[in-house]
Amino acid sequence: MPEKEIKELQAKQETFERQLVQEQHKIQRLENRAAYYEKGDRRKRAHRLITRGAAIESVAPQTKDLSETAFYAFAEQLFALPDTQRLLTEVISNHAGGD
Template identity: 80%
Template structure:
């Protein structure tokens, strides 16, 4: 090979290596961004669960003394009641989408 061809190939190699480094950096940024949003979603869910649990204890303080199993049985029974189902459908229909 001629020296000019070697220089040209070397320059092309360096250009491709720079592009590769840029793409790897882009991937790293996107992965960091995805992790940030995922962490935020987990925090929002944890906050919602905590505040709703606190609301239940506030309205029905007797639930504080229940074991976890007893609380779940109680919740299943309450939410299986036809009156509860009707109220839940009414509330979710009137307040669709949220907070």
């Protein structure tokens, strides 16, 4: 194989290797971006859960003394009540219509 062909092939190889590295970096950036957005969603959810839990404790301070199991049982019973279901549906309806 003539030396000229070898140099051309080596140059092509270097070009392809550079392109490969660039594409790998693009993939890494996209993966990083996806992880960032996923992490942001988790943070938003955690913040929402914390603030709503704090609101419940603010309105009903007695709930602080409940175990997690007792609190869940209480919440299930509370949200099973027909008046609670009606009120929740009404609040959701008003909220959706007001925004």
